Amino acid sequence: MTTDLLLHNSLTRAKDRFAPIDPGHVRLYVCGPTVYDLAHLGNARPVVVFDLLARLLRRLFPRVTYVRNITDVEDKITARSLETGEPIAAITARTTADFHRDMAALGALPPDEEPRATDSIAPMIQLIERLIANGHAYAAEGHVLFSVPSFPDYGQLSGRSTEEMLAGARIEVAPYKRDPGDFVLWKPSTPEQPGWDSPWGRGRPGWHIECSAMSWRALGEVFDIHGGGHDLIFPHHENELAQSRCAFGTPRMANIWLHNGMLRVDGEKMSKSLGNFLTVRDILARGAWAGEAFRLLLLRTHYRADLDFTFAGLEEAKAELDDHYAMLARAVEPADGHETVLAEMADWALAPLLDDLNTPLALARLRDLRTIENVASVGGSATAVLHRIGKSWPVVAGLAAAAFREAAGVLGLCRSEPREWLRGRPSAGSATVDGQTLTTTWHLDTASPAAFASEDAEIDRAVDQRLAARKARNFAEADRIRDELKAKGIVLEDGPQGTSWRRA
């Protein structure tokens, strides 16, 4: 597969060819969550999008380091603690664990490193000291501020001039700021607020400095890709970039800046006041299938476009997965001798990802592979699809399915055992990354395996009885059994190899 990857760079506002600084080692940083509450749907989008990017990069390059931070010091966390009485450390530990569970349920592999802000105070202080020494920051009344006028490129990423920003600013300018645009690197803490000793007294970091410090420690002064939600471009990423470049005197902080689009719910921005605020848990509660279905739903829209979440869309994604898994459940291992065309098929399906992660087109190609496999294993004609896509691939049982499996793996989809999925039990998936096997689980709660086993046995018995009735041409009885199962949500499919069943 070619490594010619194009990515839309927010910095240049164009699709740039991705050229790693070190072709042997790609370095990626993504802004992670502030851990004070359960992850909402919007939090999940960058996690899934950049999980896909990391998987793709791992396919293209020998080594990838993917860093995603945990913000565990922030005034929202403090406020929550004061409100509920739960200690800050307990809130952040619990919320971090919840976040990990939820993201695993979406099939997102853990990042290679997950630094925490509270473990990175020392490098933050180092950075701030460098900025002061460089003349890019100054201390005032217990605060340390970044001097925006000291950095001529300020505003480059978000595409706005300092005057524009101030014209629209809705906030009062603090008296200790030399310039209204200056932002806080360090601020003093009251006794009830979390704080650390520093050259400027007991205090805590500003919002942006943590990412400059953590990306520096994990990836170096300049790295390849920096990602996050579109809403982070200003001020967060603009300020991060300013801090890092001024601290190190580099022309770039990251070469490529990627930003995912926002998520709406039923056409409106998610907000607690509108009552349309949905957590990932709310989605996962719909069923064992919901985690993977939500992942697919996210990938069905290009990452840079805004996405309007609906439960109807989630159901549609579930139906698509059912069809994929049904195909995989039928598939046999392909005969030897088709390795070249198998690789060609998988690369063809994945090729759209190289064009700025065009997941909708890649998913359409996956469906075409599915059609080819269905023709090979069930019957019908693949002439139309092969003609449309301009290929003359052999229609051999198991071949397109194997290519599908490989390509879907890069998208992080269809990792469950197909028969288990169809019977309502998505199984744990695993992936090998840098020689390490990482496990992802699609579902939050595992129903008792024993209960499933006994119910399955009961269904199998009913299916056998119906088969016997059919053999005796007692179709009334056969149909009665089928209807009875259907009422329980069990769908039967008669095939040449016998009857299979699935949970609808």
Add this chain to the structure above:
RNA sequence: GGUCCGGUGGCCGAGUGGUCAGGCACAGGUCUGCAAAACCUGCUACGGCGGUUCAAUUCCGCCCCGGACCUCCA
């Protein structure tokens, strides 16, 4: 108000200066004891008005509509 991004068939959603996206839904058909599944066929869209061009959904301008950001926000 400033900056930016979008408006594609009933719905979702890619893409392109000139024969095709794709999916869902819907309607026919093949297969099947009947179903289901699978496959085939149909459904021929690009917000409005101008402009450039032999040719525009695709490029340019204006307008309308929606959304994001403007120091809490993925």
